[in-house]
Structure formats: C-alpha cells, structure tokens
Amino acid sequence: MGARLTVARRAAALAVDAAVDYLMPDPGARAERLLDVVGHFVREPGHRQRFEAFRRRVSGDPAVQAHARRILTNPTMVKRVATNWAINQLLLAPAQRREAARRHGIHVPTFLLIDPTSACNLRCKGCWAGGYRRGPSLSPERFDRLLHEAKELGIYWFVLSGGEPFAYKPLLDVVERHPDASFMAYTNGTLITDAIADRLARIGSFSPAISLEGWREQTDARRGAGVFDQVVAAMDRLRERGVIFGASVTVTSHNVDILFSDAFIDFLIEKGAAYLWSFHYVPVGPDADLSLMLRAEQRAWLVRRVNELRRTRPMFIADFWNDGHFTQGCIAGGRFYAHITPAGDVEPCAFVHFATHNINDCSLVEALKSPLFAAYQRRIPFNANHYAPCPIIDRPEALREMVAESGARPTHEGAQRLLEGERAAFLDRLSAAWRETATRLEAEDLEADKQRHLVTAGH
Incomplete structure (x- = not known):
C-alpha cells in the first residue's frame, strides 16, 4: 500500500x-x-x-x-x-487508516489535537487549559516523532493548541519537516509578527485560528488590555500575505448575541477570516464560572442563527456542540480525534482532563488502545438526538461512568471537580433542560422537512 x-x-x-x-x-x-x-x-x-x-x-x-x-x-x-x-x-488517507486500524486492532482517528507547550504570554480568565501545570512542553524530538507515528496510521491533519502554540520556539521548524501534512493552530494571535506571517506564507500548510471574545471590550476584558488591537493587526498581516486563517470564539451566556451578530460576522469576513470555530463555554479549570454556560434558550437560538449565517455569509462555521448531526455524535475519545497535552497525557477531549496513557511513555498506537477511549467509542452517540452530542454538558452521567470504568486519572489538580459536587449537579440540571429543548428542535426539523417534501411533491 x-x-x-x-x-x-x-x-x-x-x-x-x-x-x-x-x-x-x-x-x-x-x-x-x-x-x-x-x-x-x-x-x-x-x-x-x-x-x-x-x-x-x-x-x-x-x-x-x-x-x-x-x-x-x-x-x-x-x-x-x-x-x-x-x-x-x-x-487517500481513509483507506490507510482502515488498514492501520485492522492491523493494530484500534480505531484510528481523523486528526490529533496536540498542545506542544503550556507556555502562554496571556492569562485569560476561565481558560480551558488553565488548570494544567505551567512549564511542561513536548520535546521537539517527541513532537516530531509523534507526527511521524500519526502519518504511518494515515493521519495527516494536526490541530495545535496550548498554552500558546507560537510560544513554542521549535514549532515551525518541526512543521517544516512535514510538508505532506496540514496544520491548524488555535492561537491568541499576539505573537504573529511580520516575520512569523512571512514564514507562514512560505510554509503554506499552516492555518492560524485566532481567538476572540467579541469586540474590543469583550476581548480585552478576558484576555488583557490591547489584545483586540493586536489580533486585528495579526489578521491584517495574514490577509496581506494570502495566509488562509480563521477565528475561534468561546460562546458564553454574556456574548452569544455579540459573536453571532451580523456586524461581528461581517467584520471577520472583511478581515479575511475563512472559517469560524464556535466553542461553547465548558466549566473546566480552577476558576470555572457556571453562570457563563449557555442557557437552553440561548443554545436553541444559536442553532437557528448559525444555520441562517451559513445560508447568507461566505464563511465556513462549525458549532461543535450543536453540530452533532454532521458527525453522528461526539467526535472525541479517539473517534475523530484525541488530545495530547504539553505533559504528554493522552486525553479523549480538550475539555475532559482525564487519561490512562502518556505519550512520553508509550507509542501512539498504544495510547489509542486506552480503555477510556474504548469506553467512549462503545457509548457514542451519548444521546439519540444529535443536538445533544456531548458527554460533558449533554450526558454528564456518562462521563462519570467512563472515567470510573476505565480507571482514568485526572491530568491536573482540580479536574475531578467536573465529576462531583456543585459542578456535577449543575451540569445534570442544565443537560436535562437542554435535552428537553433539543427534542423540540428535532420535532421542528422533522416538520420542516415534511413541509419541504410536500412543496416539492406539489411541484
């Protein structure tokens, strides 16, 4: 082959x-x-x-x-x-992944999310990675070898996060050793200088997704004074050089209407963003704020709003928690992707900070045999209604079962709070309310499909 x-x-x-x-x-x-x-x-x-x-x-x-x-x-x-x-x-890679899965007795994901470093030049409030210990980084040798291992399995797409990926000094040196792979990075954008933008234009296979919280007021409130202006300058640099880039937003109960307003979406398009990744706020990390989570009615509004924007705006938009219909459920747990932390822990998801393997002690194939991943793959979809795909915010009892069943350990102090006490009780209540709303949305979709069919049949 x-x-x-x-x-x-x-x-x-x-x-x-x-x-x-x-x-x-x-x-x-x-x-x-x-x-x-x-x-x-x-x-x-x-x-x-x-x-x-x-x-x-x-x-x-x-x-x-x-x-x-x-x-x-x-x-x-x-x-x-x-x-x-x-x-x-x-x-070409799907056949290679199927053959590797058969040969090794594993499920091979479509891509890997890798955090090469925990270093970051910002201290954003409520950062999903905020609970990880500051300091660890993957060695350049292990990072490079990990990419080779992945490609041998048929994985040619790598998403980078952190920390701040551009704070990892060897980042682009390692990337340039893999000209046959595609890279995307979630970045705060503040380290994308003229020199970095020039190099990205030459490399050609690396697309930054720059994080924003909304306009200057919202972005600077969470990320620090002056960050919004630095982000806009980075977008200008990338656009001028023809570097394909996108944006990444964390949607909260406070900013959902701003992030998906006509004005903000049009601003991103004008700046040159080709795509938008939408992440709902998830209460991980030591200073999680439950009030920031989307209420059921806000999440329902977002479903309809994103669909409207897809019809009317020239931008690819992915809303992971509301887009389960496109993926037939959760994409984590090694099904479509796995997450590797700066310390080498192999987690099922960027928001599920539990692991059974560490990439510094094993091969990628061995890590993909994780009993936690197996527990995920046995249960997906976590809900029959794909508007509720997530085991954290849509079926939290399933996450508690999987961690207990697999014997997975928390990857940082405080990760256990997601599974117990006030946070777990809140997630149980919120998920129940959302599943009820999701049932209504699905019924509305079925009725709309029925009406479209009747109209088509009538013509």
Missing part, C-alpha cells in the same frame, strides 16, 4: 498544481468548470454529499466567489491545502 499511496499522492499533487495554475488568472469564472472535473473523483458517499453542497454554494453566491478570490491570493498555500488536506487527508 505504501508504494501505491506514494504514486497516488505525487499524481494528485501534480493535478492540484495544474488546477491552481488554471484558477489563478480568473478564479471566479473558472471555479465552476474545475469543480465539475473534481466532482468525478469524489467517491465516498459522505465526502460526495459535502462536496455537492459546497459546489452548489460556490456556484450560486457571488459573495462566496469574491471570498474565494481573496483566499486564492497565495498559490503556494492553496496548493498545499488542496494537496495535503483534500488529497492526503480526505481522499
């Missing part, structure tokens, strides 16, 4: 280079013709469905085409993204 994959990747890379060179003179006019050709090579049903939805959106919306033209200003990055992510990760 290795030789065949190598030949296939080389052929695909040549095809991608030719396609991008064809697009560059007039991407708006030529994109539809190119998509017609690409469509013949998208075979897997899930990929086919998403591709067709993407093609319909590109073909029918001038704003999307204008946004695409802006993204296509850096041909090096477009070629790397298309080759590494679309070809290596989505088209």
Whole structure:
C-alpha cells in the first residue's frame, strides 16, 4: 500500500498544481468548470454529499466567489491545502487508516489535537487549559516523532493548541519537516509578527485560528488590555500575505448575541477570516464560572442563527456542540480525534482532563488502545438526538461512568471537580433542560422537512 499511496499522492499533487495554475488568472469564472472535473473523483458517499453542497454554494453566491478570490491570493498555500488536506487527508488517507486500524486492532482517528507547550504570554480568565501545570512542553524530538507515528496510521491533519502554540520556539521548524501534512493552530494571535506571517506564507500548510471574545471590550476584558488591537493587526498581516486563517470564539451566556451578530460576522469576513470555530463555554479549570454556560434558550437560538449565517455569509462555521448531526455524535475519545497535552497525557477531549496513557511513555498506537477511549467509542452517540452530542454538558452521567470504568486519572489538580459536587449537579440540571429543548428542535426539523417534501411533491 505504501508504494501505491506514494504514486497516488505525487499524481494528485501534480493535478492540484495544474488546477491552481488554471484558477489563478480568473478564479471566479473558472471555479465552476474545475469543480465539475473534481466532482468525478469524489467517491465516498459522505465526502460526495459535502462536496455537492459546497459546489452548489460556490456556484450560486457571488459573495462566496469574491471570498474565494481573496483566499486564492497565495498559490503556494492553496496548493498545499488542496494537496495535503483534500488529497492526503480526505481522499487517500481513509483507506490507510482502515488498514492501520485492522492491523493494530484500534480505531484510528481523523486528526490529533496536540498542545506542544503550556507556555502562554496571556492569562485569560476561565481558560480551558488553565488548570494544567505551567512549564511542561513536548520535546521537539517527541513532537516530531509523534507526527511521524500519526502519518504511518494515515493521519495527516494536526490541530495545535496550548498554552500558546507560537510560544513554542521549535514549532515551525518541526512543521517544516512535514510538508505532506496540514496544520491548524488555535492561537491568541499576539505573537504573529511580520516575520512569523512571512514564514507562514512560505510554509503554506499552516492555518492560524485566532481567538476572540467579541469586540474590543469583550476581548480585552478576558484576555488583557490591547489584545483586540493586536489580533486585528495579526489578521491584517495574514490577509496581506494570502495566509488562509480563521477565528475561534468561546460562546458564553454574556456574548452569544455579540459573536453571532451580523456586524461581528461581517467584520471577520472583511478581515479575511475563512472559517469560524464556535466553542461553547465548558466549566473546566480552577476558576470555572457556571453562570457563563449557555442557557437552553440561548443554545436553541444559536442553532437557528448559525444555520441562517451559513445560508447568507461566505464563511465556513462549525458549532461543535450543536453540530452533532454532521458527525453522528461526539467526535472525541479517539473517534475523530484525541488530545495530547504539553505533559504528554493522552486525553479523549480538550475539555475532559482525564487519561490512562502518556505519550512520553508509550507509542501512539498504544495510547489509542486506552480503555477510556474504548469506553467512549462503545457509548457514542451519548444521546439519540444529535443536538445533544456531548458527554460533558449533554450526558454528564456518562462521563462519570467512563472515567470510573476505565480507571482514568485526572491530568491536573482540580479536574475531578467536573465529576462531583456543585459542578456535577449543575451540569445534570442544565443537560436535562437542554435535552428537553433539543427534542423540540428535532420535532421542528422533522416538520420542516415534511413541509419541504410536500412543496416539492406539489411541484
């Protein structure tokens, strides 16, 4: 399989280079013709469905085409993204992952979330990583070897967090050793200097997702005075160099209406953000504030609002806790991804700070055999209603069962608070209220589908 994959990747890379060179003179006019050709090579049903939805959106919306033209200003990055992510990760790697899963008796996830360092130049209030001990970092050698191990299993997509990824000095040196992989980093953006932006433009396979809490008032209140202006400057640097980047937001009961307002979304698009990751506030860390969690009615509003924005704005938006229908439930526990902390602990999720293995003491294959991951995979989906996919905020009793069943240990002092006392009782009440609301949303969806079917049948 290795030789065949190598030949296939080389052929695909040549095809991608030719396609991008064809697009560059007039991407708006030529994109539809190119998509017609690409469509013949998208075979897997899930990929086919998403591709067709993407093609319909590109073909029918001038704003999307204008946004695409802006993204296509850096041909090096477009070629790397298309080759590494679309070809290596989505088209060729699934068969490699299935073969590795059969050979090792494990489930191979789609990507890894890796925190190379706990170092950070900010001290944001309520940070999900705030409970981890400051100081640990993966050695550059272990980080590099981990990427090699992952690629041997068919994983070519790596998401980086921290700490602050750009505070990890060897970060881009290690990334450059893996030109066949795609990287994305959740970053506060304040360390993206002109020199870093120049290097990202040359590398072409690394996309920053810059964190914001809203406008200047909300961002600086959580992250520190002056941070918002530094973030805007970083976005300008990346856009000017044609680096594809996005934004990341933590949605709370206080800022949900701001983050998903027309004005804020349009601001991100104007700045050049190609995508938006939406994370609901989860009460982890030593100073968790339960009042920041979304109430059921706010979360229901967000479901409808994100769907509206997807129809009307040229930006990819992922709302992990409300998008379970796209993934058929929770993506954690080694199903689609696993989380590796700066200390090397292999957790099922960035918000579930429990582990049975440490990557400094074992191989990636051994870590993926974690009994905690097995407990996850046996139970997914945690709710039949995919509006409630999460074992932390939608089925907290399941998380308590899995930790106890697997003998997983907390990865930092205070992690146990998620499973007991006031925090656990609050999550039980909140999840029950949400599941009731989610049932109503699902019924509304079924009725809407029925009406659309009747209208279609009538025509």
